[in-house]
Amino acid sequence: MGAPGRVLLWLQLCALTRAAYKFWVPNTDFNAAANWSQNRTPCAGAAVEFPADKMVSVLVREGHSISDMLLPLDGEFVLASGAGFSALDAGSHLDCSTGDPALFRDPDRFCWHDPRLWRSGDAAHGLFSVDAERVPCSHDDVVFPSDASFRVGLGPGAGPVRVRSVRALGQTFTRDEDLAAFLASRAGRLRFHGPGALSVGPEACADQSGCVCGHAEVQPWICAALLQPLGGRCPQAACRDPLRPEGQCCDLCGAIVSLTHGPAFDLQRYRARLLHAFLALPQYQGLQMAVSKVPRQPRLREASGAKADTEIQVVLVETGPETGGAGRLARALLADIAEHGEALGVLSATARESGAPVGGGSAAGLNAPGPRAGLAGGLAAALLLSLLALLAGALLRCRAGRLRWRRRDEADPAPAGAPLGFHNPVFYAAGPAEALPAPQPDVGSSSRSYFVNPLFGEAEAEAEA
Numbered sequence: 001m002g003a004p005g006r007v008l009l010w011l012q013l014c015a016l017t018r019a020a021y022k023f024w025v026p027n028t029d030f031n032a033a034a035n036w037s038q039n040r041t042p043c044a045g046a047a048v049e050f051p052a053d054k055m056v057s058v059l060v061r062e063g064h065s066i067s068d069m070l071l072p073l074d075g076e077f078v079l080a081s082g083a084g085f086s087a088l089d090a091g092s093h094l095d096c097s098t099g100d101p102a103l104f105r106d107p108d109r110f111c112w113h114d115p116r117l118w119r120s121g122d123a124a125h126g127l128f129s130v131d132a133e134r135v136p137c138s139h140d141d142v143v144f145p146s147d148a149s150f151r152v153g154l155g156p157g158a159g160p161v162r163v164r165s166v167r168a169l170g171q172t173f174t175r176d177e178d179l180a181a182f183l184a185s186r187a188g189r190l191r192f193h194g195p196g197a198l199s200v201g202p203e204a205c206a207d208q209s210g211c212v213c214g215h216a217e218v219q220p221w222i223c224a225a226l227l228q229p230l231g232g233r234c235p236q237a238a239c240r241d242p243l244r245p246e247g248q249c250c251d252l253c254g255a256i257v258s259l260t261h262g263p264a265f266d267l268q269r270y271r272a273r274l275l276h277a278f279l280a281l282p283q284y285q286g287l288q289m290a291v292s293k294v295p296r297q298p299r300l301r302e303a304s305g306a307k308a309d310t311e312i313q314v315v316l317v318e319t320g321p322e323t324g325g326a327g328r329l330a331r332a333l334l335a336d337i338a339e340h341g342e343a344l345g346v347l348s349a350t351a352r353e354s355g356a357p358v359g360g361g362s363a364a365g366l367n368a369p370g371p372r373a374g375l376a377g378g379l380a381a382a383l384l385l386s387l388l389a390l391l392a393g394a395l396l397r398c399r400a401g402r403l404r405w406r407r408r409d410e411a412d413p414a415p416a417g418a419p420l421g422f423h424n425p426v427f428y429a430a431g432p433a434e435a436l437p438a439p440q441p442d443v444g445s446s447s448r449s450y451f452v453n454p455l456f457g458e459a460e461a462e463a464e465a
Contacts, residue, residue, distance in 0.1 A: 020205075021121030022136040026110050027148035030060040030077075035105050042066060042102035045088040049101045050075070056107040057190040059149035060084070068101070076190060078149055107151045108193065112161055113218060114225035126279045127271075128288050130247035130315065132222055136163045137213035139205040144168040144191075154196030159217055161198045173200055209345075210267035210293035212310055213247065223249035239323075240355030245315045246294040253354045254287075254326035257314040257333050260296075265345030267293065267312065273344075274314070274333070284329050286320025327353045 026034075033040050042048050047068040050056065055074045062080070065088035110117055115134035121143075136142045142163050144150055154161055166173045169187060173179040176199050182188045183198065192198065205211035215222060226249055227233065234250035242251035259265075271291045279289055296311040314333065316326040330351040337349045 020137070020140045022140050022142050023119045023121060024142070024144045024150060024152065025117050025119050027145060027150050028056055028058055028107050029148055030058050030064070031062060037103035037105060047101035048104070050104045051106055054107055055190055055193065056104075056151055057149045057187075058104075070101075074190070108153055110151060111153045111155065111225050112196070113155050113221045115222060116226065124275065126275060126288055128290050128317070130245055130290050130292065130313075131226055131249045132215040132219050132247035133213045133290075133292055135215065135218075135222055136161075137211075137215065138162050138201075139164050139203055139211050139214075141165045142167065146170055150191055152192050154192060154194040154198055155218070155221055157195030157197065161196055163198075163200060164202070164204055165200055166198070174202065176200060208267065209261055209263075209265045210312070212293050212295060215247070216295065219247070219249075237354070237358075239357050242354045243352060245290070246297075246313055247292075248315070252315075252317055253323075253357070254315065254317040255330035255351060255353045257316070257330050257349060257351045258296075259312040259314070259337070259349050260308050260347045261312060262345045262347050265312070267291070270312070270344060278329060278332060278336075284325055286318060286322055287325050287329060288317045288319055290315040290317075323357050 028035060031041055036042065042064065044065045045067050047070075048066050049070040050058075050072040052070065052073060054072050056072055057076050057078060059078045060080065060083040062082065063084050063086065065086045067088055069085070113135055115131045118134055118136065120129060120134070140163050142165065144152075144167065146167075146169070164174075166179060168182070168191065171182070173182060179198065179200050183192055224232065237251040237253055239253035242253055243256055244251045245256055274289060274291060278284060279287060291312065291314050293310050294313045296309055316329050318326050330353060334349050334351055337344070337346050341347070341349070
């Protein structure tokens with residue numbers, strides 16, 4: 001097979017498996033200021049100290065003059081072309097007049113499960129991933145830097161870290177035997193440590209509707225690593241009734257749209273549609289969106305009657321000073337599904353919104369503004385006045401001999417916090433994917449009525465006729 005044929009085959013395989021790449025970000029380079037205690041590289045003539053009880057590989061990119069060096073327990077210097085060390089008297093440079101040694105920070109501080117230490121290969125403006133999916137999923141390809149030194153802690157060992165492949169030091173590992181041999185070597189021990197295990201497998205995501213990340217069991221470790229700089233506590237959300245999407249460590253302000261789908265649904269195609277037909281519009285410029293397949297909560301399955309154990313989660317987060325955009329976009333997405341759901345392969349959709357911003361102010365499409373205590377007090381006063389008026393009216397009717405009690409059955413109100421939306425049977429006839437027109441620009445509204453069912457629209461038209 002010629003080179004063009006091999007490239008075409010590779011592209012077809014990538015499209016079929018929906019390969020995703022996660023890149024390791026931090027390094028243990030000598031020339032990286034963040035690796036030193038004073039957030040700067042050692043000055044000329046400085047004394048340099050590495051943690052005595054650690055193992056580390058350090059890439060040195062240029063020449064350095066030092067007066068003294070305390071080496072680690074075990075380690076290596078990888079010298080780039082022209083790099084090296086030379087001796088220089090201590091204090092001979094003005095920047096080193098204090099005499100304090102330059103301390104290399106703990107190389108074991110980087111943990112595999114920390115979402116801040118990974119970068120997604122398919123990142124795009126306006127898109128983000130929930131915290132659990134920022135760490136490599138079981139079907140992801142993991143890439144460590146080929147032009148930098150690094151060290152990774154594999155976690156507490158509660159379960160093996162499993163990914164599709166690992167690329168490190170110019171080698172790509174797709175078999176457990178090859179990866180285990182590398183991890184047991186000196187080069188592997190200098191770069192990977194901890195009681196956790198790392199394994200690879202060919203389980204690529206071949207489902208066009210997407211695959212669940214598979215981090216439900218390790219999410220506590222992911223959240224612990226993410227929140228460690230904050231003392232293990234989530235920051236308070238800046239809105240009332242915040243939401244916590246599946247896979248997210250802390251509450252956030254915005255909206256969540258949940259979809260059930262049929263076999264024709266294509267996650268990448270739908271994500272691209274949302275990105276270009278909605279998020280690119282001027283009224284949604286301050287929003288960010290995350291779209292992925294997640295486990296469906298059992299209570300939601302029971303409430304909706306759906307049999308599927310997964311769903312598509314669309315998370316909308318407001319990043320700008322203006323509020324209400326997430327709610328408006330959520331309603332626009334539901335209206336789009338009501339019109340094009342069959343062609344997209346979407347069977348049903350629901351949406352939830354967070355409340356108004358904390359501290360007053362209005363937010364279109366969200367809860368009414370004002371402090372919650374004031375709102376509760378107003379409602380209590382209105383209720384008391386209504387009861388008094390009702391009692392007075394009853395007494396007057398009783399005196400006139402016209403008091404009549406009529407019992408009327410009323411439907412139970414929806415439980416608080418229940419998702420709004422509908423289960424539309426017309427979407428169960430999943431047809432072939434087709435080019436869909438871009439939606440009309442959304443008009444801001446404070447209504448919480450999410451969208452109109454086209455079946456009901458036809459009924460109303462016939463009634464009017």
